[in-house]
Amino acid sequence: MKTIRLIVIFISIFCVFNSITAQDYYLKGKGPFNEKIPTPKEYLGYEIGxxxxxxxxxxxxxxxxxxxxxRASIEVYGKTHEHRKLVMFSVSATENLKNLEQIKQQHLSFVNTNEDAKNYEDVPVIIQLGYNVHGNEPSSAEAALLTAYTLVASNSAEVKNYLKNAVIFIDPTINPDGRDRHTQWANQYQSKNLVSDNIDAEHNEAWPRGRTNHYWFDLNRDWLLAVHPESKGKLKWMHEWYPNVVTDFHEMGTNSHYFFEPMKPIGSWDPIMPKENYEDLNNMFAKYYSKSLDDLGSLYYTKESFDGTYPGYGSSYPDLQGGLAILFEQASSRGHVQDTDYGKITFPFTIRNQLTSSFATIKAAVENKSYLRKYQQDFFKSAVTKKVKSGFGGYEFSVENDKNREKAFVDFLLTHKIKVYKKGNKYTVPLKQPQHRMVQTMFETYNKYRDSVFYDASAWSVANFYNVDYKGLKSVKLGDEVLSTASITNNKPVVKSNYAYILDWDDYNTPAALYYLQNKGLKLASAFKPFTIKTVNGEKSFNYGSLLLPVSKQKMNAEKVFQLVQLAQEKFNIPVFSTETGFSISGIDLGSNNFRVVEKPKAAMLIGEGVNSYEAGEVWHLLDSRIHMPITKIRMQNFRRANLEKYNTLVMVSGSYSQIDSVQKQKLKNWIAKGNTLITIANGAKWAIDKKIAKEQLTKKSKNKKDSIKRLSYVDASEHLGRERVGGAIFQVDLDVTHPLGFGYRNSKLPVYKNNMVFLAPSKNPYSTVAKYTENPHIDGFVSKNSLEHFIKPSASVLVNGLGAGRVILFADNPNFRGAWYGTNKLFLNALFLGSEIRVPR
Incomplete structure (x- = not known):
């Protein structure tokens, strides 16, 4: 009966929406409204939807x-990459807004572990309604406008009660760049006579689509990693307010219905989130959502899908800050009206469901504000008393020979308000602090799980992302608290030399400095063997890859060279050393042929339909934001007419590359053979092997004649198949630090991130396997025994294959994952800058 009712609702909405007002359809029961407050239609010129x-x-x-x-105010809390404003709209009773700073301090007293406030009912509950983190899931941002209007204009007793007992913060568009990309698409293909046919262009965006931000990153994975300005601004706001309730509105497949929490059972064996959060609070709020959606006749479901295990979602990060974060998923119209198995789903219908859940959230929070306040207070108090099963009292870490990577990691910890202390060159992070659970998130690793199929990554020990050397401490001795990282990269200013400068390649920022100097016309060479030499700062040992800038070999005078070197050091905060001699104390001299001139990269990357936009965006972001280097992005439909002779490096991330026919494949092979470099990542590497561009092999499981097919229950198929997928885990590889791809690393043991099913067999060429998984490679995250034993352990992570005078570099794993893998970015940058100097011995 309910299904029939839903079909009737879908069809009736489609037919009559234009003949009714938004007040009737969206806001029934919320009046009377203040006529002096303009409706969305009066401002926009059209009805919402x-x-x-x-x-x-x-x-x-x-x-x-x-x-x-x-009743309202608005603030700008940041700007996107494309300079769109990120705004927070505040709405509450007039008296509350007048005393907002006082309310804030009263609210924070419940977060402060040194206070013991009990006036739970006296302070308005803090609600943060977050909308549209995925740009092409647009219904919620439209609902945000209606929510804001209703809260400002309604004079109903219900709304007035909400305003008296809550301060409501509305973030209408968390991802403005992606939203506008999708908005432009949907509106430009909208017909006056709406087309519901699923195949219509309106419902099928072109690559890269509007889900992601400017650099094609998923911002709903960035709360933890904090790579982008949208997330950094939001985190800063979050740690100023610590809201009691946070919403996270999304859309999903058109033939779905509506989802709200509780999610499927949490996958971690020992969740760091309190059980009270994902059981009691979720079930408490679920009753409000079910009642509101029942009244509309909307179908919904809970518990079957999604998971809150990964702490970087909008629906999980606030849970680790003492709040309740709630996920909503609405079936998408992906345009203005679209056919479904149940009839037609309209844009207004999707908006109304999101609006209904917005007000159900406010109602639930207001009616349970004492419970929410006490829960948050207990959450933070338990953080300073809770003990972990490991028995650790904290963690100690250090980063050797790379001050910019060290600075980046400490900055990252401080962004999350984690207290960090330093003594000598060692840092200590105690667990006894308000951000106890975030400390666990950064350092703890796991190998035991309740679940085997995860909605996203199952590993996020961020210390491994940054490749820091860390260990757990039973007893913690604190040094000085780190309040700023400005002094970490306090390098000695370079002194003028008439002979040579040496740049330390170990530093994360040195590739950026190299490109800067190359772009200014200077020639630098890379050390293919280590050496020790006297510098103006004393005797100094230099690692593989250290850069030599000989003054006499430049086309400009010594003074101009010095000025450029100074500027490079200031811009990128890197260690630069001056020397007046070419004679080394040990190792190669500066005139050795083991110094090889580094060719300036002229890079391109294939993008477009069939290419993984996330991985492509990660490459673009790394080069554009950190290396300050352009990369030409060639759309697949333009590859046929692209002149590859303009480039010395081509990047192919995961993709099908079905548009590359046999003629274009030969064009690519000929280009490589002339001495150029093809860099492939994950499924891009598999493609290169499958198409015989790289003469390597994929790992295959050995067949056992005794193996038989076991009969299994159909209902468990997705679970059984899903557990074999490596959705996101961390493994250890053994890296050849003498290989140009390993330059800048001192330790051969390196954590890498794997979120694919590409397994490279070690090369038959003994010099071509640059990185291989260690004997016991698993560090963190779920992996099945079958995948670990039969595919990962026997495989390589990085290979180099020669083709004529050129080479194909194959990464089985993603060295640039989500813009956060500082520890493996150097592998990719080595491929980019040093690829031309890799000679594959035969």
């Missing part, structure tokens, strides 16, 4: 509400 609303119009409308009403 008739078109997709641009981000600037969303900000403009909320700004106008804040200017007109004494």
């Amino acid at each position: 008739e078109h997709h609303t641009r981000h600037d119009l969303i900000v403009g409308y909320l700004t106008q509400l804040a200017e007109i009403s004494d």
Whole structure:
């Protein structure tokens, strides 16, 4: 009966929406409304749901509400890569807004572990409604406009009660760049006579689609990693307010219905999140959602899918800050109206469900504010009393020979308000602190799980992302608290030399400095063997890959060279050493042929339909944001006419590359054979092997004649198949640090991140296996015994295959994952800068 009712609702909405007002359809029962407050239609010129609303119009409308009403205010908390404003709209009773700073301090007293406030009912509950983190899931941002209007304009007793007992913060568009990309697409293909056919262009965006931000990153995975300005701004706000409730609105497949929490059981064997959060609080709020959606006749489900194991979602990170974060997933119209198995689903229908859940959240939070406040207070108090099963009291870490990577990791910890202490060159992070659970997140590793199929990554020990040397401590001795990282990269200013400068390749920022100097016309050479030499700062040992800049070999005078070196050091905060001699104390002299001139990279990357936009975006972001180097992005449809002779390096991330026919494949092989470098990542490497561009092999499981097919239950198929997938885990490899791809590393043991099913067999050439998984490689995350024993252990992580005078570099794992793998970025950058100097011995 309910299914029939839903079909009728879908069809009726499609037919009559244009003949009714938004007040009737969306806001029934929320009046009376203050007529002095403009409705969204009065500002936009159309009813919510008739078109997709641009981000600037969303900000403009909320700004106008804040200017007109004494119930509201608005602040800019950041800007996107494309310079769109990130705004937070605050709405509450007039008296609350007048005393907002006092309310904030009263609220924070429940977070402060040194206070013991008990006035739970006296302080308004803090609610943060977050919308549209995925740009092409647009219904929630439209609902945000209606939510804001209702809270500002309604004079109903219900809304007034909410305003009295809550401060509500509305973040209408967490991902403005992606939203506007999708908005432009949906509106430009919208017909006056709406087309519901699923195959219509309106419902099928072109690559890279609007889900992601400017660099094609998924911002709903970035709360933990904090790579992008959208996330950094949001985290700063989060740690200023510590809201009691946070919403995370999404969309999913058109033939789905509606999802709200509780999710499927949490996958961790020993979750760091309190059980009270994912059981009691979720079930408490679920009753409000079910009642509200039942009243609409909307179908929904819970418990079957999604998981909150990964702490970097909008629906999980706030859980680790004493709040309740709630995920919503609405079936998407992916345009304005689309056919489904149940009839037609319309944009207004999707918006109304999101609006309904927004107000159900407010109602639940207000009616349970004492419970939420005490829960958050207990959460933070337990953080300073809780003991972990490992018995550790904290962690000690250090980063040798790379001050910029050290600085980046400490900055990262401070971003999450984790207290860090330093004594000598060692850092200590105690577990006894308010961010106890975030400390666990950064350092703990796991090998035992309740679940075997994860919605996302199952490993996120971020200390491994940064390749820091760390260990657990039973007894913690604190040094001085680190409040700033400015002094970490306090390098001695370079002194002018008339002979040579040496740049330390171990430092994370040196590749950026190298490109800067190359772009200014200077020639530098890489050391293919280590050496020790006298510098103006004393005797200094240099590792493989150290850069030599000989003054006499430049086309400019010594003074100009010095000025450029100074600028490079200042810009990238790297160690630079001056020397007046070419005679080394040990190792190669500066005139040795083991110094090889580094060719300036002229790089391109294939993008477009069939290419993994996440991996492509990671390469683009790394080079554009950290190396300050351009890379030409060649769309697949343009590859046929691209002149590859303009480039010496081509990057192919995961993709099908079905548009590359036999003629284009030969074109690629001929280009490589001339001495150029093809860098492949994950499924890009598999493609190169399958197409015989690289003469290597994939690991295959040995067949056992005794193996028989066991009969299994159909209902368990997805679980059984899913557990074999390596969805995101950390493994250890043994790296050849004498190989150009290993330059800049001192320790041959290196953590890598694997989230694919590409397994490279070690090369038959004994010099071509650059990195191989160690005998016991598993560090963190779920991996099945079958995948570990039969595929990972026997395999290589990095190979180099020769082709004519050139080479193909194959990464089985992603060295640039989510912009956060500082520890393996150097592998990729070595391929980019030193690839031309790799000679594959035969």
